[in-house]
Amino acid sequence: MSLLLAIDTATEACSAAIWQDGNVLSRYQVAPRGHTELILPMVEKLLAEAGVSLTQLDGLVFGRGPGSFTGVRITLGVAQGLAFGADLPLFGVSNLQALAQGAHRHTGCASVLATIDARMGEIYAGGFTLEAGVMTETEAESVLPPTEFLANCQGQWQQGAGSGFVTYPELTARVDALCDAVPFPEARDMLPQALRDLAAGRGVSAADARPVYLRDKVTWQKLPGR
Structure with missing residues (x-):
């Protein structure tokens, strides 16, 4: 208990x-x-x-x-x-992990790219994969411009979540985003x-x-x- x-x-x-x-x-x-x-x-x-x-x-x-x-x-x-x-x-x-967990709660997806608008032309971003019911970091959290992130990230995700996708819609070229369902942790x-x-x-x-x-x-x- x-x-x-x-x-x-x-x-x-x-x-x-x-x-x-x-x-x-x-x-x-x-x-x-x-x-x-x-x-x-x-x-x-x-x-x-x-x-x-x-x-x-x-x-x-x-x-x-x-x-x-x-x-x-x-x-x-x-x-x-x-x-x-x-x-x-x-x-x-x-907070990025919480975004990924929220995406999993909404859709059951097992891998999520979580982003938060960091202002000043940058995003906070991290990749997470489901392990025993918990979204676990598989791509280290970082803060950087969206274009730099898109050029350097290696992971593949089923779903995206967070305000970074709202502010920088070009991120949806990498992954479909739950912008309306999971905008914030x-x-x-x-x-x-x-x-x-x-x-x-x-x-x-x-x-x-x-x-x-x-x-x-x-x-x-x-x-x-x-």
């Missing part, structure tokens, strides 16, 4: 989900802004619906990136705060990997949880006159 709470705010979507002995309760809302105000009420409603408290959980799952820098930091900060208070282990799951699709990590004892303390940005530094433009 396992009880996990998952949260994610790393992209334009804000979501939370609870795994309760094989049953999944979830909330999902596309809201480019306001994640900070949305995520905790989602968590409170899910816990109330499940009839459990934070201290009864076996662990807390968070989208560890890649995604927007602010969104990833919000997810990590909320997860750490909840975990500190309830003395829970944390399990970070890739959902917290519920982080649960399969988290359950595997829970069984293997791979949780970390709140103090040791880390994000994965893929970009080493943020590129930004100064305001005029600065």
Whole structure:
């Protein structure tokens, strides 16, 4: 018997989900802004619906990136705060992996190219293949321009998913995309990997949880006159 709470705010979507002995309760809302105000009420409603408290959980799952820098930091900060208070282990799951898991949930496909619009003319991308019910990385996650990705990637995928395909439709020359069905990762699709990590004892303390940005530094433009 396992009880996990998952949260994610790393992209334009804000979501939370609870795994309760094989049953999944979830909330999902596309809201480019306001994640900070949305995520905790989602968590409170899910816990109330499940009839459990934070201290009864076996662990807390968070989208560890890649995604927007602010969104990833919000997810990590909320997860750490909840975990500190309830003395829970944390399990970070890739947002690209969650996209691939969502595509599998929708269509049953066994191999997925997952992409997230990284802004600045680039995408976050990774290839995943189904192993024992969990989408597992088979082409390393990276951040690069779509044209460079298309020129260098080696994998073959049954399906594509994520906002990278919306922003850069030329990617569909490589693979058919579920642009409408799976545009953003959902917290519920982080649960399969988290359950595997829970069984293997791979949780970390709140103090040791880390994000994965893929970009080493943020590129930004100064305001005029600065």
